Each structure stands twice: as structure tokens, then as C-alpha cells.
Amino acid sequence: MSKKSFNIAIDGLSGAGKSSIGCQVAKRLNFTFIDSGLFYRYIADRFYLDDTIQLNEIRLFKNEMIGNSSYYLQEIEFYLREKNSQEKLQIGQKASEISKVPEIQNIINEIIQTITKNGGYVVVGRDATTKILPNARVKLILEADFETRVYRRAKQLNAEEFETIGKVFSDLLKRDVDSFDLVLEAKKVATIINTSDLSIEQVVARILSRVLWVRFSDYNMLHLIIFILFVFVYTLRAHFSEKIESN
Numbered sequence: 001m002s003k004k005s006f007n008i009a010i011d012g013l014s015g016a017g018k019s020s021i022g023c024q025v026a027k028r029l030n031f032t033f034i035d036s037g038l039f040y041r042y043i044a045d046r047f048y049l050d051d052t053i054q055l056n057e058i059r060l061f062k063n064e065m066i067g068n069s070s071y072y073l074q075e076i077e078f079y080l081r082e083k084n085s086q087e088k089l090q091i092g093q094k095a096s097e098i099s100k101v102p103e104i105q106n107i108i109n110e111i112i113q114t115i116t117k118n119g120g121y122v123v124v125g126r127d128a129t130t131k132i133l134p135n136a137r138v139k140l141i142l143e144a145d146f147e148t149r150v151y152r153r154a155k156q157l158n159a160e161e162f163e164t165i166g167k168v169f170s171d172l173l174k175r176d177v178d179s180f181d182l183v184l185e186a187k188k189v190a191t192i193i194n195t196s197d198l199s200i201e202q203v204v205a206r207i208l209s210r211v212l213w214v215r216f217s218d219y220n221m222l223h224l225i226i227f228i229l230f231v232f233v234y235t236l237r238a239h240f241s242e243k244i245e246s247n
């Protein structure tokens, strides 16, 4: 079995650590990292103008992206990295709006499913385990207390003024409400890791040990199947040669 023949899906509420942890896990395993939220942000920023969603352009983008995925994965990250914290918050709000459009969700899910079909990807997003990669071999959901997530996000955005921290607070609260049902669904299929009292390194270590265990059990399952087949063939052979001898 190829080392990379499986995918890892990481779900969780905003600020739980999906991107920072998923990125580290991908690096350690030499997998490719995909932050599905960046697709929503990129599409919202480029194709949601004057309150109009340019669906035709988004459909064309899907074809381009599928045909040239490695270029676009870098392009999307680069495009958004340059934005300042206020812009990021605004793009996040637009992204949250467009994510409610089922056709856009389907387009983004289809792009990611096509890119990841051969395995070797870590995909993060608030519906990664349920909608994007329901067949991922490793499915995880990261949790953290609300206050911890507000603190982390404010620190990440260098938000010091009361007003910006207030925006972070209300933005997270709104996104928690939007994601509530999805997270409940994810909890049915994914392994929960609470990151509130863990450092990024500790969470990464837990995930890597889980991946190691999955690889170990897949590998041993394969050996077990080969062993059972071998015993079966051997018994049949012994049975028939006994019959031939007695005739």
C-alpha cells in the first residue's frame, strides 16, 4: 500500500486550530495541505462584487482550478496572505455569506474531491469530515473553548483595540451558530481532540500517533488477509491431494 494512499480530514469550529495544525501535520507527513476556507475566501473576494455573486465565473474557475490545481493552491494562499486584518475580517464575512449558496458549496467540494482523489492530502474546514471528504481514512474534529478561540484569533490578527476584539468576538459567535449542526454531524464520524489546554505541537503529536496507528492497522489487516488466503489455499490443496491419492 502506498504511503500516501489516504487523506486526512480535519473539522472544527473557527479558531479551533484546523489550519495551523493541519498545515504542520501535512508538513510532517509530506502531504499537501488544503484549507477549504481559503477557497470560500478567495471566491468571495474575487467573484462577489456589489452584492452579486458571479456564478458563471465561479464555474469557469472550477474547470481552471481542476486542470491546474498545484498552481492555484499556491495562488489562493498568496492572494489572501497579503491582506491586512480588517480586510481579512471583511472577506471572512463575505465568505460566510457565499458559503450558504449550495451550488458554491458543491463546486468547492467537487474541486477538492477531484484534487485529492489519489490521497496524500490534509484537508481542513468546518465540513471536511462530513461533506468534503466523507471517505477520508483519518477524520478528526478539533475543539476549543469559546474564550480560548477568541483569544487565539485576536492574537493572530494583532487585534488590540476594543472595537476589533469586539468584531472578532461577534464574528466567531456568528460562525459558531452557523456551524452548530455541521459540528454535531462531524462528531458522529470523527475523533474529537480538545485543544484548549494543548500546544500546537502537542495536538500535532496526537494526530501523528493516530495516523501511525491507522497505517499500522491497515498494514496488518493486509497481512491478515494474505495469511487467511494462504491458509485457505493450502487447506484446499491438501484436501484435493488427499482425494487424488485415495483414488
Ligand SMILES: Nc1ncnc2c1ncn2[C@@H]1O[C@H](COP(=O)(O)OP(=O)(O)OP(=O)(O)O)[C@@H](O)[C@H]1O
Binding pocket: 012, 013, 014, 015, 016, 017, 018, 019, 020, 021, 037, 152, 153, 155, 156, 195, 196, 198, 199, 200, 203
Ligand atoms: N493548540 C493551540 N495552542 C495555541 N494556539 C493555537 C493552537 N491552535 C491554534 N492556535 C492559534 O490560534 C489561531 C487560530 O488558529 P487557526 O487559524 O489554525 O484556526 P482555524 O480552526 O483554522 O480557524 P478558521 O476556521 O477560522 O480558519 C492561530 O493563530 C494559531 O496559531
Ligand SMILES: Nc1ccn([C@@H]2O[C@H](COP(=O)(O)O)[C@@H](O)[C@H]2O)c(=O)n1
Binding pocket: 014, 036, 037, 038, 040, 041, 092, 095, 096, 097, 099, 124, 125, 126, 127, 128, 132, 175, 178
Ligand atoms: N469547508 C468550509 C470552509 C469554510 N466555509 C465557510 O467559509 C468561511 C471562511 O472559512 P474560514 O475557515 O477561512 O474561516 C467560513 O465562515 C465558512 O462559512 C465553509 O462553509 N466550509
